[in-house]
Amino acid sequence: MFSPQKICKKDIFSFVFLAIVFYSFFLPSLSTSFIAINEPDWIERSARFIEAFLKGNFANTYQKYHPGVALMWIIGICVKLFGKEIFSVENFPQFAFSARLVLGTVFFLIVLLSFNRLRKAFSFGLMFFLVPFLLFSEPFVIAFVRSIGLDALLTAFIFASFCFFGAYLKSNKFMDVAGAGIFFGLALLTKVTALVLVPVFVLGILGVLGVRPSASWRMGLTPIKPLLMLFSISAVVFFLFFPAMWVGPLKTLKDIITLGAINAPLYDYASPIVSDGIAGSVFAQKFLSYSLVFAFRASPLLLAFFLLGIIAFFSKKLDKKLRFLGVLALVFLVCYYVPISFAGKKIFRYILPLFIPAGFLGYIGFCFAIEKIENKRWLLPIVIGVFSVRILYNISFAPNYLFYFNPLLGGRVSAQKFIKIDFETTGYNEAGKYLNDKGVGEEKIIVTYPPKSLGPFVNGRVEDIRTYPNADFLLVPLGKREEFKDKTTLCYALEKTFSYRGLEYLFLYENICK
Structure with a gap:
């Protein structure tokens, strides 16, 4: 004992x-x-x-x-x-x-x-x-x-x-x-x-x-x-x-x-x-x-x-x-x-x-x-x-x-067949860093969902993708890509895809009509 x-x-x-x-x-x-x-x-x-x-x-x-x-x-x-x-x-x-x-x-x-x-x-x-x-x-x-x-x-x-x-x-x-x-x-x-x-x-x-x-x-x-x-x-x-x-x-x-x-x-x-x-x-x-x-x-x-x-x-x-x-x-x-x-x-x-x-x-x-x-x-x-x-x-x-x-x-490959893949707002800081390195300043407008999750990481002005009609950049998380599909087809071209371990989770679009 x-x-x-x-x-x-x-x-x-x-x-x-x-x-x-x-x-x-x-x-x-x-x-x-x-x-x-x-x-x-x-x-x-x-x-x-x-x-x-x-x-x-x-x-x-x-x-x-x-x-x-x-x-x-x-x-x-x-x-x-x-x-x-x-x-x-x-x-x-x-x-x-x-x-x-x-x-x-x-x-x-x-x-x-x-x-x-x-x-x-x-x-x-x-x-x-x-x-x-x-x-x-x-x-x-x-x-x-x-x-x-x-x-x-x-x-x-x-x-x-x-x-x-x-x-x-x-x-x-x-x-x-x-x-x-x-x-x-x-x-x-x-x-x-x-x-x-x-x-x-x-x-x-x-x-x-x-x-x-x-x-x-x-x-x-x-x-x-x-x-x-x-x-x-x-x-x-x-x-x-x-x-x-x-x-x-x-x-x-x-x-x-x-x-x-x-x-x-x-x-x-x-x-x-x-x-x-x-x-x-x-x-x-x-x-x-x-x-x-x-x-x-x-x-x-x-x-x-x-x-x-x-x-x-x-x-x-x-x-x-x-x-x-x-x-x-x-x-x-x-x-x-x-x-x-x-x-x-x-x-x-x-x-x-x-x-x-x-x-x-x-x-x-x-x-x-x-x-x-x-x-x-x-x-x-x-x-x-x-x-x-x-x-x-x-x-x-x-x-x-x-x-x-x-x-x-079966990891992610099997998971996506049964459940919705959701990362909430993981990795928004990476998008912010990319935009800052790109030279995006306060005069540029970025829309995403939710906007508050990107704001502390980027120098530009961030607005809500659901309500703001026209912006310089559009950032869409994987879980919302289908919901906001219509917005990405009008005047926007895919600028950058963010991925981790081969899984794409954030999509950045740039306005090509401005």
Whole structure:
């Protein structure tokens, strides 16, 4: 057996190793480009949020129905500390690096600390560190952790609330239910999508009472007490950190529920995330689209362990602790997947929280596979070799992680047959650099979508391609090429194609009629 001192040293070594892995993926070219299409919008909202708060205009801290408050606190403070014009060619790289570094570090610490609490509660060994390792080395996850947007922060808060709730079911300690409530409140402050955790909490409590009736005395005889504590704490957090709630709680809640929880997912339009052939089937569009996107966006190792974990869950010989963890992961998987599948609005980055149950089930699958191997003599070097290859291959896509597609399924060539290839605004900085080197100045007009994603990288004037009729240059991303096809045929000639690993993703047209 290991002494506490040795265990502590191994824990520290594991934390340091995970930090090295995470920041090796996270840091390359952090200041050079946008990732998410709405990143500039959230920077502007954050600036308005912090300005309204400092002036005591609390009602105006409500900026969007998401509501995005947790993100706006973090980025708003960064904006205020930066103290200079953000969206300029000179200043933006400095701001982008510092703000993203803060946001990424918040993600890293939340995931690591909450995961470690779950590990301690269940007395899992060091091998349990596979869960954050899988998350921190997934290209799709890292792509959006590097972005100033809601989805990665939401994933971190959901992950933390899930971990503390799982720890509570094992320990029955107030600190765990409080942790679950705090992070659930922060998740709701980020995006109302976090409401998917409510059935997870309810089913988790009822499940423990059903499987272990003797646990009822520890939980206050009924499931009401822990749920009441959890939801009360989350409500307090939501109220305290949302200034708009201080002056107009009913109106703020009404707008968030009506616009964010009902209207946006059901009625907002978003481009299809699967190919046209598959989109023809209503069933496939509703229930298989996110599965296809996840399969092609996840790495082979995660996908393989995830599927093996689902198989292992039904094995009679599976360890009780692993089965308990598997139940929680599967409940979350269903509670999250079904609502986003039913919603009319589908965006490919919404699969990000699915990497949480995939990570836990991946750990179960890994343990199951190890247990089945009789001769373990060469196991350690094989595992080290496989994971080293995974790290080196995945990190080779830095900083353009959205160009990663599961090589086990045929990579990009196969992916484009099933899903829509979307890189959001990756690489707009390359187009800006090209135009600047070409000598484009303020007198030239460039139109693109969205214009704010190109503005900080180019000296010319940038306008919206959807509304501006005539320009000197037209920049079209791959995902919008079909939509704006008519605009590129009138007076425009292809000037430059931007590609990465043989994949064309941006098309620059020059006006030849001017």
